[in-house]
Amino acid sequence: SLGSGAFAECPSLSSVFLPASLIDMGNGVFAGDTSLSSISIAKGNEYFTTEDGAIYNDDKTVLYQVLAGRRGTSFAMPNSVEDIRKYAFWGDINLRQVGLSSHLYSVGDYAFSNASGLVTMSVPFSCRSIGIKAFEDCTSLQDILIPVSVTRISPTAFDGCYGINIIADDGTVAARYFEEYKAKEKLREEYEESISQNAVNPHKIIEDGSTDKTTEENKGYVRNPEWAASNVDNYVDWNVDSPGVLGRSKVVSHRAVVFFDSKNASVIDGSDGSVHGGIPDEDPVDASLASIDGKVLNKAFYTDDKLNAVYIPEGTKEIGEFSFARTPLQKVYIPNGVTSIDQGAFYHCDDLSEVSVPGSVTYIGPDAFTHTAFYDNWYNKASDGAFLIIGDGILLGYKGDKANVTIPTAVKRIAPYAFKGHDEIAEVSIPDTVFEIGEGAFEDCVNLRNIAGGNNIKEINDRAFYNAPITTVRIPATVESIGQKAFGGTGSTDSVVFMGEKIPKLSYEESATKLYNADKRGGALSDINDAVILNDINASDIEGTVLDVNNGLFNGTVYKVTNLADTSDAIMIARSNPASQNASVIKTFGKSHNVVAGNGMITPKEKEDTSLRSLNDLLVVDHSGLKKEEITLSDSGSTVNTNGYHFYISDCDNTEGSKLKKAIEDYYGSVDMTNAFFMDLSMYDPSDTIPVKNMGKNAITLTMPVPSNLYSSDFCVISLDDNDLPDVIYPTVTKKEEKSYVSFPVSHCSPYALYVSSGNLSSPDKSGKISNPSGREGLDDIPDTGDYADPRFILAIGLGALGTALILMGFFGIKDKRRSLK
Structure with a gap:
């Protein structure tokens, strides 16, 4: 017998022999x-039996595995196949197309999960259902034909399939499913960084016929049953929706937060015996209870289906990513003083119709109000004008249909995606009041050829005009930074002309720092080959700018043209590929310029091509306590090709190390530095310029020797999450040649600490608690929180008109939304 996942994720395994004695095989054995x-x-x-890189039962009615190392891009399944086992196609990145058996009754659970190369699929008429996560993380899947015979599709069947198009006849289950799918589809960031759902790990593969009940939300990680809440002393089994339940908890940044519903609560006043209780239904939850240092935490109330009203208090500065997303909020008043509303803050608050945004708001992130009644009602109401302007002159949306668009002078900033996909626009006039063009603002405006005005623009953010065929791009002299893939994508732009003496720096948005968003990274000018400046420059003038010919940031030629008004020569002064064919003529604003060679042309520094080298090969260790040869990195199971990416392990600097140390002290008590090992983990894209901060579901496994000062193998790994709060995980410790090694997943880059103390911050004990590092009594009864009764962790129970309650933690600063390259 071979158990499920027995040899899964063994990237070096190249030869297998199955003996005559083998009679049983689990799921995803070689996934x-x-x-x-x-x-x-x-x-x-x-x-x-085996054929064409696949494993079947003896009569080929069951397909067990199509090997991930199989070389072909297409696979024809024999018509004898009636059943596809779980994880059969896991990790088959080479496959583009699969022909299914005409006798297949169902596309089973997890059948094509993580087949990231799959592009097209046609489901046969024999098929009746598509199972749980059947096509999960098939990130390249575009068209799938589903016939009328399919009468059941799991809600999670296509999780992580971005850009999918389900082809089905009107009125069929598949057609109705696709309409609902489009309405409920998660943003990629929301899915990749979900706090309630994790990709299934083939090492935790489910056996057929098991009693697993997680079904639609299988986590792949199963807690030790000894840690179950039902094993806690005095445990009471209670219906959480019962009217008698006054409090309920949720997880905010890996910590338990408890909200009490005091509408039904009553309490006896000890002084006079009078009974108090209840607050009106319309009384809101105080958002400060899930805030730190003026910021409502990322995903603080995410998917809270009881959150009907919220109070955001004075003093709040920032509303974090997905803070209130997918809640039943109906109205929200944002107080003066709030400056930033981050990505997806109110995403899919479908009933949110009343929103008050003050003039203090200077930044609104992508999809902050997407799928809200507030935005949709404006968009569908003909009488409200073509422009939605809120906050400090932020143009949030456009609903016009004109070829020539003149943006109002009241606008200072154009929000992300404000004009995205408006293919009727041919020309845009931008007033001089505008100084920022948001991420993807005019992306996919496929007929936009001319931009006028905009003489005071300072920032042009990522993909601002990507896939817009502007004939000649004019960069005003005031522009200080240009983001990733801001221009290009169509091959139709003649040239980019820089009007100022200084070349803008290359910048990036938070979206570019996500590993899974590889398609959002690249030079500012994408596929544009000709750049024109009006002044002399030297090599130092272009270093770190959008015209830097090193690191692949600009793949083209830089010319100097002294006079754009006539046909003066275009003098070559910098070139990314000196060996490429010389152009004889370039064009700017419809005028032709003859190309001539300049003196002392700037060319790239000689540099090794690392695009095909693995993450391990490009690992750099600059840590006083570690050696590179003793460390390994693994991206097995990742849907992202990490070849060419750079990974760094270094000593923590004073700032980052102190921040992590303080976070640990704030939440777990004083740190015994003799039993702690600090390091900084960072990752960069193949250009070695854009930091990768978040891996989403593509965690990198790091294996390293256990530091000599950690005398016990019972320790944890602590890092800072996206709210700058401690994130605690428990690693695997193994021995190899009498030496101990520790392995743990790296899902985000930050300072990390390996920490052990005598009984402190060790693995959860049988009650599910984290041992108390401070030695003080008072750990709570919620498993794995590590919280203790301390002034930093206040449980406030609001009675009468006072409201709600929760546990709150520490405080840290707020990060800027944008970064310029170092």
């Missing part, structure tokens, strides 16, 4: 083994 292209089976085996 993700990218070097395994075929296997051998003993002639005497009566239970299994």
